[in-house]
Amino acid sequence: MTHELETFFQPKIIAVVGASKDTRKIGHEALKNILISDYECEIFPINPKDKEILGLKCYKKVTDVPEKIDLVLISVPAVIVAQILRDCAQKKVKNVIIISSGFSEVGNHDLEAELVSIIKKSNMRVLGPNVMGYKNASIGLDASFAYGNPRKGNVALISQSGALGIGMIYLANNEFMGVSKIIGVGNKIDIDDDDLIDYFAQDTETKVVGLYIEAVKDGRAFMNSIKNCNKPVLVVKAGRSKAGARATASHTGSMAGSDKIYTAAIKQAGGIRCRDLVELFDMAKALAGQPPAQGNNIGIVTNGGGIGIMLTDACEEAGLNVPKLSPKTYKKIDKIIPDLVRPNNPVDLSADAGFFRYELATSALLEDPNIDGVIVASVHGGYARPEEFIGAILKMIRERKLHKEYKKPIIATWVGGREYEDLVLDLKAAGVPIYPSAWRTARSMLALYLEGKRIKKEKQKKKGNQYYFMDK
Ligand code: COA
Numbered sequence: 259m260t261h262e263l264e265t266f267f268q269p270k271i272i273a274v275v276g277a278s279k280d281t282r283k284i285g286h287e288a289l290k291n292i293l294i295s296d297y298e299c300e301i302f303p304i305n306p307k308d309k310e311i312l313g314l315k316c317y318k319k320v321t322d323v324p325e326k327i328d329l330v331l332i333s334v335p336a337v338i339v340a341q342i343l344r345d346c347a348q349k350k351v352k353n354v355i356i357i358s359s360g361f362s363e364v365g366n367h368d369l370e371a372e373l374v375s376i377i378k379k380s381n382m383r384v385l386g387p388n389v390m391g392y393k394n395a396s397i398g399l400d401a402s403f404a405y406g407n408p409r410k411g412n413v414a415l416i417s418q419s420g421a422l423g424i425g426m427i428y429l430a431n432n433e434f435m436g437v438s439k440i441i442g443v444g445n446k447i448d449i450d451d452d453d454l455i456d457y458f459a460q461d462t463e464t465k466v467v468g469l470y471i472e473a474v475k476d477g478r479a480f481m482n483s484i485k486n487c488n489k490p491v492l493v494v495k496a497g498r499s500k501a502g503a504r505a506t507a508s509h510t511g512s513m514a515g516s517d518k519i520y521t522a523a524i525k526q527a528g529g530i531r532c533r534d535l536v537e538l539f540d541m542a543k544a545l546a547g548q549p550p551a552q553g554n555n556i557g558i559v560t561n562g563g564g565i566g567i568m569l570t571d572a573c574e575e576a577g578l579n580v581p582k583l584s585p586k587t588y589k590k591i592d593k594i595i596p597d598l599v600r601p602n603n604p605v606d607l608s609a610d611a612g613f614f615r616y617e618l619a620t621s622a623l624l625e626d627p628n629i630d631g632v633i634v635a636s637v638h639g640g641y642a643r644p645e646e647f648i649g650a651i652l653k654m655i656r657e658r659k660l661h662k663e664y665k666k667p668i669i670a671t672w673v674g675g676r677e678y679e680d681l682v683l684d685l686k687a688a689g690v691p692i693y694p695s696a697w698r699t700a701r702s703m704l705a706l707y708l709e710g711k712r713i714k715k716e717k718q719k720k721k722g723n724q725y726y727f728m729d730k
Contacts, residue, residue, distance in 0.1 A: 263449070263457045266353040266383055267394050267439065269328030270299050272401065273320055273351075275342050276333035276358075277303030277311050284357060285333035287403040288391065289314075292331075296398035300325065320345045329353045331391060331401060336360030339387065340372045347380035356386035357403060361445055363388055370447060377448050388444035390420035393427070396438045396463035411436010412465035413542045414458040416451055418443050418472045422535075426470070429535065434686040435543050438463040446475055452483035459487040466545045468492045468538050472506040477523065484527035488716065490545045490709045491529040492538045495520045528712050530705055540698050541705035544691040548667035550710035553630035554578045556703055557623035558604035561611040561647070562637035565673055565696065566604030569633055572700035578707060580604065581628060590622040604635075611636075612643050616650035624664040630710075631667040631703055638674030647672075648681045656688050667706045671699040 272292055276285035285305075292301050293312055302325075303311040306318045317323050320330055320342070330351050332342050336358050346354050361370040370387070377384050385391070391402030395410045404424040409431060417423030420442040430437050438461065443451060451469060458464045467489055474480045484491045497506035498517045524531045532538040556578050560566040570580045583591070583603050591601035594615055599608050605623070607615045616634060623632045636647035651670055654660045661668045670692040672682055685692045693699045 261457050261460055263353075263383065263453065265328045266385075266449075267392070267457070268397060268399070269353065269401075271302070271325050271327050272299055272329045272331070273302040273304050273317075273323055273327050274331045274333065275304040275320060277305050277308075277316065279308060279311050283333070284403045286311075287405070288331050288333055288357065288401075291400040291402060291404075295400045297394075299399070302327070320349045320351065323349070327351045329355065329401065331355045331357060333357045333403065336366065336369055336387070340369070340376060343373055343376045343382075343384070347376055347382060351382055354382055354384045354386075355389060355391050355401065356384060356444075357389060357391060358386075359388045361387045363445060370445065374447050382448075383453075384448040385441070386444045387447065388420070389442040390423055392439060392441035393437075394439050395436075396461075402442070406431075408437035408440060409434070410438075412438055412463060412546050414438045414454075414461065414464040414467050415440040415469075416443060416454050416467070417441070417470040418446070419470060420444060422470055426535065429539060433539055433543065434683075434689070435539060436546070436689075438465075450475060450479070452476065452479040455480075455483035455487050455491060459483075459489060464489065466490050466492065466542045468494075468542050470494045470496065470535065470538075472496050474520075481523055481527040484524065484529040487528075490541075490705070490712065491527075492532050492541050492545075492705070493524050493529050494532050494535055494538050495524070528715070530708055537698070537701060540691070540693055540702045543689075544667065544669055544702040544706055545709055547689045547691060548661055548669065548706060549665050550713060551631040551667050551703065551707040552665070552710050554707045555581050555628055555630045557583075557626065557629040557632045558635065559607060559616060559619045559623065559632065560604050560635040560637070561607050561609050561642055562635070562639055562673070563604075563606050565635045565637050565671065566606055568696035569635060569671060569699060570604055572696040573633075573703065576697075576700040576704040578700060578704060584626055584628055587622050587626040587629075590625075591619050594618045609637075609639050610641050610643070611647075613646040613650045613653075616647055617654060620650070620654055620668065621660065624660055624666050624668075629666070631669070631706060633669055633671060633699055633703060635671040635699075636673070638672070638678045644672075644674060644678050644681050648685055651685060651690055651692075652688060655690050667703065669693070669699060669702055669706075671696060 274289045277289040278285040303316045308316045423442040497503040
């Protein structure tokens with residue numbers, strides 16, 4: 259069955275109210291973005307003053323447009339938005355995006371209540387107000403006024419803050435993280451996080467869902483949408499502190515609520531609460547490119563004792579295990595490392611470790627049934643060979659696809675300077691999750707373990723296990 263928001267994300271006929279010839283105006287940018295999208299649709303600018311904008315025939319009102327409209331973007335001052343919304347209802351428009359600010363976030367509750375009452379009497383689905391719109395990278399449609407486009411990929415991003423949402427596009431591009439859709443939800447008077455999580459749950463282009471939220475309007479619906487989502491849901495919830503909660507109220511007009519309750523609710527629903535956007539992106543990259551870990555036993559391969567110990571501490575602190583090697587794995591690794599070191603977990607391959615030591619030791623760990631995931635680390639200490647570390651990982655993941663063969667995740671860590679960073683970019687571009695910190699690496703592995711656990715519980719739930727929510 260087609261999801262109700264399908265025409266919202268894949269509209270065939272779009273109108274922009276407040277479209278303008280003035281290149282400084284948001285209504286101009288929104289129209290231009292749709293026009294230059296790599297997506298075929300009909301576009302109607304709406305402005306009572308003009309006959310044509312950007313080469314397109316302009317109409318005075320949405321009700322004058324001869325076609326049925328799938329999506330209307332509104333970019334006019336707040337005081338006239340209600341009238342435009344009434345026109346949309348009269349025209350039986352399916353979906354609306356209200357870009358305009360000036361509602362509850364600045365204390366104009368009556369203006370916002372008027373919009374809610376119009377929506378209730380109609381069949382429209384409305385995003386906003388106070389939003390950037392969305393970018394649907396899966397099909398190449400840009401229904402926002404924001405500059406810049408994400409790379410196409412499988413992470414869906416929802417942001418209550420428009421500016422942050424735009425920032426997330428740049429962050430994603432910087433990290434070579436592909437995005438399916440990115441959407442701002444603003445004051446959430448109709449389309450809410452739960453609607454979008456439901457949509458992304460069935461969206462074949464989306465593998466991971468990430469949210470930045472300041473407040474949730476309907477806690478039960480939010481939790482249910484995460485519970486019912488068959489994909490990992492990562493949540494950054496801001497407004498943790500007293501002052502942060504105050505800032506939330508003046509940003510999107512929402513109440514931040516009890517932070518502890520949010521933490522417990524997200525966890526109980528099966529989502530993962532992330533400390534910040536960096537952590538959300540770290541985890542999203544791991545979840546988008548690697549299989550979930552079937553257990554929490556982690557093998558660590560390194561060329562430096564220090565980073566090995568830090569990774570071990572971070573793993574244990576995050577709730578993962580770094581078990582001793584089985585005799586069989588010990589023997590396999592013992593054969594390939596210098597006599598000066600003995601295999602252990604973390605496996606120290608010694609500072610001069612090259613391509614083969616990394617590949618053979620990682621393979622030995624993947625083959626071990628007592629290991630559920632592997633972290634491969636490198637420190638650029640003296641005579642270390644970063645090119646070979648990078649080459650070994652590229653071979654294992656891109657060429658040999660060992661993560662798929664063994665159904666175990668492989669992620670990486672590095673410590674080094676600028677000369678090393680360029681090489682790390684090659685890994686990021688190939689979709690390999692690699693992090694410059696032991697803690698970030700361990701947390702990303704934890705996300706892969708939690709995802710494995712979530713999938714198992716989902717299977718149990720399908721079998722009718724009534725204790726589904728008891729131990730998470
Ligand atoms: N129907 C269609 N167009 C109309 C109209 C109507 N009933 N009434 C006016 N317009 C036209 C205006 O004439 C203008 O076009 P013009 O440039 O050809 O004169 C255009 O709509 C825009 O109206 P204008 O009064 O110039 O507003 P603006 O573009 O300066 O500002 C907003 C409008 C929505 C951008 C502004 O009010 C706002 O909310 N800005 C913040 C947006 C934001 O940050 N959102 C959140 C992002 S995360």
